[in-house]
Amino acid sequence: MKVLGFESSCDETGVALVEVPEQGGGAPQLLAQALHSQIVMHQAYGGVVPELASRDHIRRVLPLTREVLAEAGAELKDVDVVAYTQGPGLAGALLVGAGVAVSLAAALGKPTLGVHHLEGHLLSPFLSNDPPEFPFIALLVSGGHTQLMRVDDVGQYEILGETIDDAAGEAFDKSAKLLGLPYPGGPHLARLAEQGDASAFELPRPLLHSGKPDFSFAGLKTAVLTQVKKLGDAPTDQQRADLAAATQAAIVEVLVKKSLLALKETGLKRLVVAGGVGANAELRRQLNAACAKRQVRVHYPELSLCTDNGAMIAMAAAMRLQRGMATLHDAARGSFEVR
Numbered sequence: 001m002k003v004l005g006f007e008s009s010c011d012e013t014g015v016a017l018v019e020v021p022e023q024g025g026g027a028p029q030l031l032a033q034a035l036h037s038q039i040v041m042h043q044a045y046g047g048v049v050p051e052l053a054s055r056d057h058i059r060r061v062l063p064l065t066r067e068v069l070a071e072a073g074a075e076l077k078d079v080d081v082v083a084y085t086q087g088p089g090l091a092g093a094l095l096v097g098a099g100v101a102v103s104l105a106a107a108l109g110k111p112t113l114g115v116h117h118l119e120g121h122l123l124s125p126f127l128s129n130d131p132p133e134f135p136f137i138a139l140l141v142s143g144g145h146t147q148l149m150r151v152d153d154v155g156q157y158e159i160l161g162e163t164i165d166d167a168a169g170e171a172f173d174k175s176a177k178l179l180g181l182p183y184p185g186g187p188h189l190a191r192l193a194e195q196g197d198a199s200a201f202e203l204p205r206p207l208l209h210s211g212k213p214d215f216s217f218a219g220l221k222t223a224v225l226t227q228v229k230k231l232g233d234a235p236t237d238q239q240r241a242d243l244a245a246a247t248q249a250a251i252v253e254v255l256v257k258k259s260l261l262a263l264k265e266t267g268l269k270r271l272v273v274a275g276g277v278g279a280n281a282e283l284r285r286q287l288n289a290a291c292a293k294r295q296v297r298v299h300y301p302e303l304s305l306c307t308d309n310g311a312m313i314a315m316a317a318a319m320r321l322q323r324g325m326a327t328l329h330d331a332a333r334g335s336f337e338v339r
C-alpha cells in the first residue's frame with residue numbers, strides 16, 4: 001500500500017510517498033520526499049506572513065508531488081491513501097494541503113487520512129535507520145509546542161507536562177529577534193552562541209525547580225530584552241554572542257532537566273526528541289551526555305527531518321494504517337476539516 005502525504009501547516013511545503021508493507025512485512029519505508037522552504041520569502045517580514053504562506057503552498061504543492069512520484073518511479077494511480085496535515089497550524093496554509101489531498105483522492109477514488117502535525121513530529125524518528133522501540137518519553141520541541149509525553153504506542157500518548165506560555169522554539173526565535181538575527185532565529189542564535197560565553201550573562205530558568213515536567217519561557221524572553229536594552233544601541237559582537245550563548249544555555253538546561261525528570265518519574269529508558277529545536281547541537285550534546293550517564297538511549301530524527309516535512313506526515317499515516325488505527329475518509333464526499 002502506498003501513502004502520499006502532504007504537509008502545509010506553516011512555511012514548508014512537504015510531499016512524500018511511503019510504502020506500507022503487507023502485515024508482518026516490517027516497518028513502512030520512505031520511497032521519496034520533496035520539500036520547499038518559504039524561509040527566504042518570509043525573512044523580509046521578520047516572520048511568517050500567513051497569506052503569503054498559503055499562496056506559496058498553492059504554487060509548490062503540485063510540482064513537488066510530481067517530483068516525488070518521479071523519484072519513486074510511481075504514478076498517481078499507484079497511491080492508495082492520501083494523507084495530509086490536519087492541524088494545528090495556519091488555517092489558510094492547512095487548507096491548501098487538505099484541499100489538494102481531498103481533490104486528488106476524490107479524483108483517484110481513494111480515501112484521505114488527516115494527520116495531527118505533532119504526531120508527525122513525534123513519529124519522525126521512525127524514518128531513521130535506528131528507530132526507537134515503544135514505550136518511550138518524547139520531548140517535543142517545535143516553534144509552537146513544548147511537551148513531554150509518555151508514548152506507549154502509536155496513538156497512546158500521555159502528556160506529562162507542557163509549556164504554560166511560550167514554546168522553546170518561540171523562546172529561541174523571539175530572543176534571536178531581540179539580538180537582531182533573521183527569522184527563524186533558532187538556528188541563527190545557535191550559530192552565534194558558538195562564539196559566546198554563556199556565563200557572561202545570568203538568565204532565569206523558569207520552573208526549573210517546580211518538580212513537575214512543565215515549562216515556561218516567557219520570562220526568559222523578557223530577561224533577554226532587559227539585557228539587550230542594557231547593552232544599548234551598539235553592543236559588541238562578543239556581547240551579542242555571549243547573550244546568545246546564555247539564552248541557549250538557559251533553554252537547553254530546562255529542556256534537559258525536565259526530560260530527565262520525566263524519565264525518572266516513569267522509569268523509562270528511552271527518550272525521543274522531535275520538532276525543530278531537536279536540531280539544536282547544544283541540546284543534543286547535553287542530552288546525550290546526561291542520558292549516557294543514566295543508561296538512557298536517545299533517538300533523534302535525521303537533522304533534515306527535525307523541522308516540518310512531508311515524510312513525517314506520510315510516515316505517521318502509514319504507522320496508523322499498519323495498526324488498523326486510521327480513520328479514513330471518503331474523499332468523494334468532499335468533506336474535510338482542519339484544526
Ligand code: KG4
Nearest residue numbers: 142143144169186187276277279280307308
Ligand atoms: O518543528 P518546526 O519546524 O515547526 C513547528 O512545528 O513549529 O520548528 C521550528 C522551530 C523554530 O522555532 C526554529 O527556530 C527552531 O525550530 N529551530 C531551532 C534550530 N533549528 C530549528 N532552534 C534551535 N536550534 C536549532 N538548530
Ligand code: ZN
Nearest residue numbers: 121142307308
Ligand atoms: Zn512542526
